[in-house]
Amino acid sequence: MDEADAKPILLTVDDDPAVSRAVARDLRRRYGKANRIVRATSGADALEALREVKLRGGRVSVLLADYRMPGMSGIEFLEAAMDLFPKARRALLTAYADTDAAIAAINVVDVDHYLLKPWEPPEEKLYPVIDAMLQAYADEPDVEVIETKVIGHRWSAPSFETRDFLARNAVPYRWYAVDEPEAARLLQAAQVAADTLPVVITPDGSAMIAPSTKALADAVGMSTVPATDFYDLVVVGGGPAGLGAAVYGASEGLRTLLVERRATGGQAGQSSRIENYLGFPDGVSGAQLTDRARRQATRFGAEILTARDVTGLEVRGSSRVVTFGDGSHVAAHSVIIATGVSYRDLDAPGTDDLNGRGVYYGSAATQAAECTSRDVYIVGGANSAGQAAVFFARTAKSVTLVVRGPSLEASMSHYLIEQISGIENISVRTCTVVEQAHGDGHLEGLTLRHTASGETQSVDCSHLFIFIGAQPRTEWLDGILQRDPRGFLLTGPDLLVDRQRPRGWPADRDPWPLEASVPGVFVAGDVRAESVKRVASAVGEGAMAVTLVHRYLGAS
Structure with missing residues (x-):
């Protein structure tokens, strides 16, 4: 919205074009600098203009409507306009003969004033009324919402x-x-x-x-179509590893395209607070870290596509072709797979039906306000679950961590365990699982089961956040790249069996570290088999993969 559009609107509607122009002229002369003057010659046209203003997030301060108009009278127009802009001040323009009807309308449709036509001189008969209406609006204005x-x-x-x-x-x-x-x-x-x-x-x-x-x-202006059909490097996945690869690839002169299915940042981007990442002694939210990395990548010239699902990878000579869900594709000299992992679905009756209606995977920060003064349950015992517990504890009545194992020590960082132990409204239930979720239209309660004793307990709950397991979701690469039994991608020495290279390996060398079973395709971050599941290591692997891309391109 430009500066002119941001001004509050004074709208006048009169079916007589001469009167309409005269009103707009007099209003513009006195109020045009601080307000936008809009005129219409029918109630229908005026309502259409108001609907557009409403959708664009604009404000309307004053409405002036002629009492007698064909099709829609001034009173009918003001009634309809009130539904869109209840805080706008309203006045009827009326001839002397209609004065009694105009006065009655003040009580019927809450009209603020009526103005007799003609209003000459405007300094005495028009401007004082408009001044009063603008002051009344200024005392209780609309809020401009342009986003x-x-x-x-x-x-x-x-x-x-x-x-x-x-x-x-x-x-x-x-x-x-x-x-x-x-x-x-x-x-x-x-x-x-x-x-x-x-x-x-x-x-x-x-x-x-x-x-x-x-x-x-x-x-909303995000890029979803590639600028060209061939790149030096295509990075699939926009988590820390993918963003790291995009930053280093673009900064080192590679024509780099990053493709993300939903939102850059991955699981790390949903973290409320990362406190053990190098260089941030006071911690940093996943959203902040992601935003900085995204801006850094684009500043170096990386192209980022969002909301594009990659469904295939193919070798065509020296090119590596990435196929999108709609059948289109781009080609590149090299590819880095950095798709990360997804949280595993909670295998408990009721959770599927209530997904997005009280049951959420990841931190779902958009629900934070809804959790104020409520009892929140979080399933999981790793860092992401602990960080979410600390985050929701700020506003929730209570936060309960539901952990299948006997303790947090096996999967959560020591600093986070210490932090949780010092927050009074966080409790930890170990050796416990969610047996069932209950609710009619939205989550209302849970059944919890103690794994050792088998005892169950029903608890009230409106919000359940799930942080369990790590699914690589690499089915789209089945038969293309070698995977371990859990679906993680094998790379480098892990591809060698009895010192033998992978079947069909064409290069006269062993696979390099981070290189998949197809030369020129590299893997970084959590999706790689035996990777360290930490943000710093994912970023490091993204950078290292780019170094290997350079080696591959130099040897090709």
């Missing part, structure tokens, strides 16, 4: 997915629950029914009904 707006149900999985996508990609947005009055006004302006949520309204005023991830990414 993306999301309207949805609190307990709706699609609404959560939309909010989560925007938040994880650092796109500013304003959330409106469907039962809020402002949500009703926005839906009316968009002329969208409340049963078609979520609705996303972009800063330019466009309304999207339940948009796909790619459509949403396109609408």
Whole structure:
């Protein structure tokens, strides 16, 4: 929204073009510097203009409407306009003969004033009234909302997915629950029914009904289409390893494309606080670290595609071809696979049905406000679960860590265990699993089971966050790259069996460290078999993979 659009609007509507021009002229002469003057010649046109202003996040300070207009009277227009901008001040323009009707309308539709036509001189008969109306509006103004707006149900999985996508990609947005009055006004302006949520309204005023991830990414200005069809390096996955590879690849002169399925940062990007990353003695949130890395990569010239799912990898001579879900593809001299891992689905009845409606995988920071003064349960015993517990403990009534093992020591950093032990509203239930999730439309309770005794307990719970297991989700590479029994990608010496190179290996050398079973394809981060599951090591592997890419390109 430019400077002119940011000004509050004075709107006048009159079916007589001469009167309409005269009103706009007099208003512009006195109020044009601080306000935007808009005129219309019918109530329908004026309402259409107001709907556009509403969707674009603008403000309306004063509405002036002629009492007698064909099709829609001034009173009918002001009634409809009140539904969109209830804080705008309202006045009727009326002839002397209609004075009694105009006075009656003040009580019927809460009109603030009426103005007799003609109003000459305006300094005596027009401006004092407008001054008073503008002052009344200034005492209780609308809030300008120029960022993306999301309207949805609190307990709706699609609404959560939309909010989560925007938040994880650092796109500013304003959330409106469907039962809020402002949500009703926005839906009316968009002329969208409340049963078609979520609705996303972009800063330019466009309304999207339940948009796909790619459509949403396109609408908010994210890049989803590659600039060219061939690169030196394609990085698949935008977690710490992928971002590290993009930064080092682009900074060293490689034409680099990074492709991310959902949001850069991966699991680390969802972390509320990373306190053991080198160079950040006070800790840093995953979102902050991700944003800095993303900006650093683009500053060096890396191209980042978001909301693009990679579904295939193929060797075509010296090229490595990456295929997207829609069938399109790009080619490169080399590829780095850095797709990370996903949290394992919780195998408990009820959780699938309530996913996104109280059951969440990862920290889901968008739900933090909803957890205020509530009892929150977190499943998992590694660092990500511990960091989430500390984060939610700031506002939640209580936070309970549900851990299958006998203690946290086997999987969580010592500093984090010490930190958790010092927070009064965090408790740890070891040797415990979630047996079942309960709820009608959203999560309402859990059944917990102690693994040693078999005893069960029912607890009230509206929010469950799951941080368990590590699934590499490399099915799309089956038959292309060698994987271990759990699906992690084998690299370097791990590919050698009895000192024999992988079957079909064409190069007259052994695979280099981080190199997969296809020459020129490298693996970095958590998706690699036997990798160290830490942010620092993932970034280091991303940088090391680029060094090996240079070696590969030099030898090719």
